[in-house]
Amino acid sequence: MLGPMGIFGKGSALAGAAGLAANLPRLQPQVQAWTSSTLDAVVWADILGGNVAPTSRADAMAVPAVARGRHLTAGTVARLPLAAYRGDVKVEPSPYWMQGTDGGIGDLSVKWQEATGIEPQSPFQRMLHTVDDHLFYGESLWAVTRVDPEDGRPARLLHVPWNGWDRVYVEERAAYQFTDAGGEPLGFPVVYIPGPHEGILNFAQRTIRTATSLEQSAADTAARPFRIELHQTTDIELTKDERAALINATRSALADNNGVLFTNAAIETKDHKLDAASDLLIAGRNASALDIARDISMPAAMLDAVQVGASLTYETTQGRSLQWLDYGLQLYVDAVTSRLSMDDVLPAGQRAAFDLSTLTAPAAMPTGPATED
16 A cells, blocks of 8 residues: 555565556646646636636746745755754764765666656755745655665655656555656655645735735836826817827827927826835835745745834844744754654654754854954
8 A cells, every 4th residue: 555655665666656556547636737837827817717827936936025035945954964863863874865866877867867857966956946845835755766675765865846746546545656748657666745834835825916916016116107197278178089199199209209298288297106106015015025924934034024113123143043943944844854754764763854053053253363453
């Protein structure tokens, strides 16, 4: 029987998973299949009504606050050293896969490259994309490209791109696989790593859409910081077509004459600055960044967002890092290490853990050469 956590038996590379999964329908394709850029938002509006197109990762990353939150979260976890421990004692040596991947050589690795076209990846890239998956989608998957012949546990592990794998059901239990371009399952053991939440693309779509609208409004206001009113000073009534022609002539004159207009006594121009809109965009974008910080579980100051009425208290970089680690980043750290500590990955009694000393240690005070006055 296959389950989401343990899918390869002792001494076996796959324990028949590929053959069993190959006969099952792809019952629950990843959400990315219907949020790809090939589907236009207009189509979704026609199908579902209104602006309800699913939010994609590309949409989210176009929002500066989301991009910064992703870079800080995924980048910070990815650079932390990973090791195996027995209690509080570090295992020496730790399993090789923790420090290396060797994605292009040995055993199943050649088959992996031929089947997927995915290049070898460093441990940093593997963890970077794993946390990225957790942040946006709430789950991630690693492929076992080499199995230890003695105990059947992984000897080499690579990250599988999120849109390259599927969830299937075996005897009413979830199992996980990834497929080739034709949808056929590839015969590799996998390690499914559930995230700390269901992903911001699932529970924070409204926040992301709001932020996207504010970014678009900000760009529009920057391009057109005021609006021009063509005020008629005579009693002559213009037809709808005449009014449209006058507006088009004014628009052309602004574009062709470096913003210079000529009017006669019948027309007076009035400009209306968008002061209220500008204030809304500044405050609105800040509020949007605050909401994104809450969704990502990150101190707002790290996204350069300011809470209304917040006092300007002094805070050290170390203090902010500790706050972030305690109330946000630890979610992503624990999601990875708790899964990698299970018995199908590490021997019983061992656990995987990151070295967090770079986040918790006091920052070194800058020093310079001794000088005399």
